[in-house]
Amino acid sequence: MAAARLLLERMGISPADLLEVRPPRPVAPTFAEYVPVVAAAVSPGTLRAYGSYWNRVVQAWGDRRIDEPRPSEIEQLRVQAQANVVVRSNSRGGRSAAENLVAALRCLYRKAVDDGYLDAADNPALKVAKPRRLPSTRRAIGDTRLAEINEVAATTGNDPALDSLLIRLHTETACRRGGALALRPRDLDTDQCLVFLREKGGTSRWQPVSPTLMRHLVAHHAERGDGDRNGPLLRYRNGRPLPVMLLVGRVGGAGFGSGPGVWS
Template sequence: MTTQPSSSRPSQADLDAAMLLLSRLGISPGDLQQTAPAGPPAPTFAEYIPVVSEAVSAGTRRVYASYWNRVLAEWGHRRLDEPDPTEIKRLAEHVKANVVTRRNARGGRSAAEHLIAALRCLYHHAVADGHLAEADNPARKVAKPRRLPSTRRAVPDTRLAEINQVAATTGDDPALDCLLLRLHTETACRRGGALALRPADLDPDQCLIMLHEKGGTVRWQPVSPTLMRHLQQHVEERPAAPTTPLLRYRNGKTDHLSPL
């Protein structure tokens, strides 16, 4: 007897028999398409936040830790798939209304924005780990507060001159203070970028310095011949190995120069 190939279509008799069986069971073909195998329940916030906290960078953890703690206090016992977008928005408004007031406060907008960002980070990992589908991510459906225009302004030339004057005539190491100010003025580098500068990062031929800044960013920055000369002079007067911090006190220590 010839065996029917498995790739061939079922006969009409087979289809009729299958439809009859489904009809007797009270099941429609649509029910079979919509039914998906049930997965394990999503973890609670108390279970999952420590997992994500260990997976992110130290900088991300520092920014989001206080907001994850707030989520733990409010929803620690709940599963990730329980809160809806409205509840997230309500929590953001609660954080916004109860933010600690400071001189540079802007109505709690930043706190609400960071809370939503912290939840987006949490749910991004939850989607990647298969705890819920991207379409079920409630944090993506909550808009962040609109940012107000920045209040930061450049330091006026007269004020900058006063700062340099004070640095040059006071303090326990005016030479180092003035060099730091000149470096920041010319390059606008972050504090961490200045303190990570090494003798090996100087290119006197092209008047360039290599800056290692936030987030692992590395860039070559042009500087004036005057600044380059003073940086080289600093290395000569306060010797440092090529791959150690360039900026240091007269005794060679850099203990109190570590970035925040």
């Protein structure tokens, strides 16, 4: 160390001078140029969550370089996003929009740091706080209402047997739509009354179910399946597998239909 210090002194260089030396940084692109790069690098789920907010950033700052906005400007954009949110019956003052905008910018700037356009310490989005998340308003469906839903599903619609089976599956396992649609005959452990669920984000789990539900799942496969234990379990009367999207009818009207649409 002493020899190194002596050499630096003879060269007229101080240790502080060495700390200030940085490799040349590439010129930062504009938001209009960089957002498509980030959008192409993230997962489809991330793109669905943040895509609309990145579009909003491009509309506001499209011609600016990504290293130009200061934290105060991001806060202003966050306030605008919260104020201009579409008011719905379940609206909570635009807090989710503000939170998602900050999260979208943090994701974008993480990529910018990785690409060498910014230092991690210069990330302006990290210096902007997200709105505090309010307690969830979700609640469980009461026994009476759940009984009404099951009754309507079992007595109306174009395929009551399938509708009732779907509701029973979701009620017992709390699985997502994707977990139900991905279910295969080989995922049924009839000895231990377990179903193997593959759900969002590549997660999987063995879930206990009642003997009644297991018996109906096995009977459903025996009646409508094609003998392939690796194919989809849930099928229409004609043996066609359920599509990725399912229709939910109105309770008290058409019931929980099983045609194309959205299951919730």
